[in-house]
Amino acid sequence: MLDVRTKASLVVLFCVCGFTLPTPIQAGLILVVVFLPFLTSSFRFVSGRAATAYRKYFAYAFTLTTVLILLNGMLIQNGSIVQLPFGLHLYESGLLFGLRIAVRLLLLSLALLIFFLSTNIRSIAVELQRLGLPSQVILPSLLAFQFVDQLPIRIERIFAAQEARGAPVRSHMLKRIRSLFTILSPLVLESISESIERGTALELRGFRGTSHIAFQPSEERVTHPAVSIILLSVSLILVLWRIFQWLLGS
Amino acid sequence: MLSILRKQITQETSGVGLPFIGFCIALNLTVGQITGGLKIPLYLDSIGTILVAVLIGPWSAVLTGSTANILAAALGNPTMMFFIPVVIVIGLFSSFVARLGWFRRWYLVIFGGIVQGILAALASAPISAYLFSGVTLGGSDFLVLYFRSMGNTILQSVFYQGLSSDPVDKTLSYLIVFFLLKSLPITLLTRFRGAHNVLTNHP
Numbered sequence: 001m002l003d004v005r006t007k008a009s010l011v012v013l014f015c016v017c018g019f020t021l022p023t024p025i026q027a028g029l030i031l032v033v034v035f036l037p038f039l040t041s042s043f044r045f046v047s048g049r050a051a052t053a054y055r056k057y058f059a060y061a062f063t064l065t066t067v068l069i070l071l072n073g074m075l076i077q078n079g080s081i082v083q084l085p086f087g088l089h090l091y092e093s094g095l096l097f098g099l100r101i102a103v104r105l106l107l108l109s110l111a112l113l114i115f116f117l118s119t120n121i122r123s124i125a126v127e128l129q130r131l132g133l134p135s136q137v138i139l140p141s142l143l144a145f146q147f148v149d150q151l152p153i154r155i156e157r158i159f160a161a162q163e164a165r166g167a168p169v170r171s172h173m174l175k176r177i178r179s180l181f182t183i184l185s186p187l188v189l190e191s192i193s194e195s196i197e198r199g200t201a202l203e204l205r206g207f208r209g210t211s212h213i214a215f216q217p218s219e220e221r222v223t224h225p226a227v228s229i230i231l232l233s234v235s236l237i238l239v240l241w242r243i244f245q246w247l248l249g250s
Numbered sequence: 251m252l253s254i255l256r257k258q259i260t261q262e263t264s265g266v267g268l269p270f271i272g273f274c275i276a277l278n279l280t281v282g283q284i285t286g287g288l289k290i291p292l293y294l295d296s297i298g299t300i301l302v303a304v305l306i307g308p309w310s311a312v313l314t315g316s317t318a319n320i321l322a323a324a325l326g327n328p329t330m331m332f333f334i335p336v337v338i339v340i341g342l343f344s345s346f347v348a349r350l351g352w353f354r355r356w357y358l359v360i361f362g363g364i365v366q367g368i369l370a371a372l373a374s375a376p377i378s379a380y381l382f383s384g385v386t387l388g389g390s391d392f393l394v395l396y397f398r399s400m401g402n403t404i405l406q407s408v409f410y411q412g413l414s415s416d417p418v419d420k421t422l423s424y425l426i427v428f429f430l431l432k433s434l435p436i437t438l439l440t441r442f443r444g445a446h447n448v449l450t451n452h453p
Contacts, residue, residue, distance in 0.1 A: 075398060097383070104382075109329060113323070134256055141275065141321060144276045144321060145276075189438070191277075192270065194273070195266050195270040198268075
């Protein structure tokens, strides 16, 4: 089982590969990333919701990149012409450009997504605290996750209430923009009141601006410092190699 | 330098500040749900950052924007993570504008929003062009492609795309924050250390 730091180092390596290695190797790495959750328990999704999010993103990203590759092939009119059925044609250089960018983007996005979907937010908080980040920086992200769960329900409720009151949520653009305000206003007001309550609760529990909160790890930590160092060293070597190549003008 | 920054963040996040930052991070992430529900073709994903910049301070705004972008990566939009420099610009500039008292007058808010939009476009263009060649898996990719098909370079196309959408988006975000703050009761506003940025007769 890999610890958060080692997993993060692996993701850094994948991202560096996205900017330094040739496209065919990046395409191979995409396959590795795609199958990582099924190959190792360290990258297994933390919840069913995470697995659904991954599947949704996967479908969205592949559809969009395919469209973008085709559009690049149509709109960037350089190089030889690739004939398609029904008299359609695409331009080779546009297609290749689109393909190169799509592969890089897929590798970066999937690597980052796999990391976040397979890592408990509390484990990340614990790791960030070990790296020396103050509680004031880590705590908001934990609070944000709570709000992220609650806000869609609140938005839905306010949306329905405003619609019932006759707010023009389905009228023309300008009126809809005005409706946005009628939804945001009660949402912000409600959340400020809640923030005041939570702020008071934190202060009553002894947390003031200067206090320190120790986040408890949910499981025992197994560290692999050597693996992290190797992964980060390889990343550094790749970056230096790319800079060297760039200086040589290739 | 780091200790000064830590001290500043500690001051800003005391009391109501910390939970409010949490809410504003979530607001940045979920406002897309509202614009999607109303079918408005705008991002408005910096409203939370601007609110924090006005009501709390610059470093909290930077923290809000950066955390929101990192969490957006966790929630299925991984390219956002690379645009943290843009939210730093938004957080710092919004706070600067707020300190100048521009959030007290609607016309200054519009002017600030336009400048913010241009700055955001300037900051995001090199990232989008050099890291992703203008493709970030968003709706704006098609606009970049349109500008490219007109013979512009990638950097120019990304910048033109930014200039065509960011000033409108940021001006609207600024205006929404302005009207939200105007609608808040003074008793609530005064709980924040940046209340004087909004209220005319506040020390």
